[in-house]
Amino acid sequence: MKHFKKADDPALQGRVPPGQYLTEKWPVLHYGPVPTFNARTWDFRVFGEVEHEVRLGWEQFQALDRECAATFVADMHCVTSWSRLDQRWEGIPFSKLVEMAKPTAKAKFVISHGEYGFTANVPIEDAQRDSLIALRANGETLTQEHGYPCRLVIPHLYAWKGAKWCRGIEFRADDAPGFWERNGYHNHGDPWKEERYWGD
Ligand SMILES: Nc1nc2c(c(=O)[nH]1)N[C@H]1C(S)=C(S)[C@@H](COP(=O)(O)O)O[C@H]1N2
Numbered sequence: 001m002k003h004f005k006k007a008d009d010p011a012l013q014g015r016v017p018p019g020q021y022l023t024e025k026w027p028v029l030h031y032g033p034v035p036t037f038n039a040r041t042w043d044f045r046v047f048g049e050v051e052h053e054v055r056l057g058w059e060q061f062q063a064l065d066r067e068c069a070a071t072f073v074a075d076m077h078c079v080t081s082w083s084r085l086d087q088r089w090e091g092i093p094f095s096k097l098v099e100m101a102k103p104t105a106k107a108k109f110v111i112s113h114g115e116y117g118f119t120a121n122v123p124i125e126d127a128q129r130d131s132l133i134a135l136r137a138n139g140e141t142l143t144q145e146h147g148y149p150c151r152l153v154i155p156h157l158y159a160w161k162g163a164k165w166c167r168g169i170e171f172r173a174d175d176a177p178g179f180w181e182r183n184g185y186h187n188h189g190d191p192w193k194e195e196r197y198w199g200d
């Protein structure tokens with residue numbers, strides 16, 4: 001692919017995980033069709049091992065975003081080996097959802113749910129490190145193909161760990177391997193350890 005360059009610039013030492021190439025363009029990567037958005041039927045849920053289930057309609061979700069939006073600049077790493085540096089994500093901090101829903105002491109795993117039943121699983125500690133439900137990237141509203149209206153971003157893991165077209169966050173006592181995890185990807189997905197596939 002033409003726009004890929006090798007990450008051998010010394011200035012990038014420590015920025016690019018092993019086996020990754022840099023790209024300046026932002027590839028689109030997902031399984032299945034791009035869903036359409038319907039503001040009347042769309043909702044966002046926080047559920048499972050929580051004290052207070054949360055269900056927000058589109059208006060309420062936007063109000064929450066206006067109230068608490070935060071920005072996080074992070075490098076984005078796809079397991080297929082492209083990385084994009086300094087992606088600027090903006091949206092609702094994961095910590096805000098925790099504050100609202102109050103996961104119980106039993107909650108040990110977090111599942112992000114996307115449209116069409118897509119899921120991705122992480123231990124709760126990973127979800128609680130600077131994650132956010134992003135509505136914007138690099139100053140612009142997410143495009144449909146990049147996950148409009150929102151996506152989970154867990155900056156320190158491979159990008160598949162966050163659902164695009166995110167419709168909810170589930171807290172669970174037990175783990176539940178998600179879509180890519182059931183299709184051969186590593187259960188954890190730390191790019192610095194090259195946790196790409198089962199058995200890595
Ligand atoms: N709903 C959904 N979210 C998804 C995926 C998917 O297949 N479905 N793929 C993941 C993978 S593998 C990557 S690399 C990123 C890609 O995000 P992008 O298309 O904005 O670059 O989305 C992640 N989120």
Ligand SMILES: [Mo]
Pocket residue numbers: 029077078079080159160
């Ligand atoms: Mo990916």
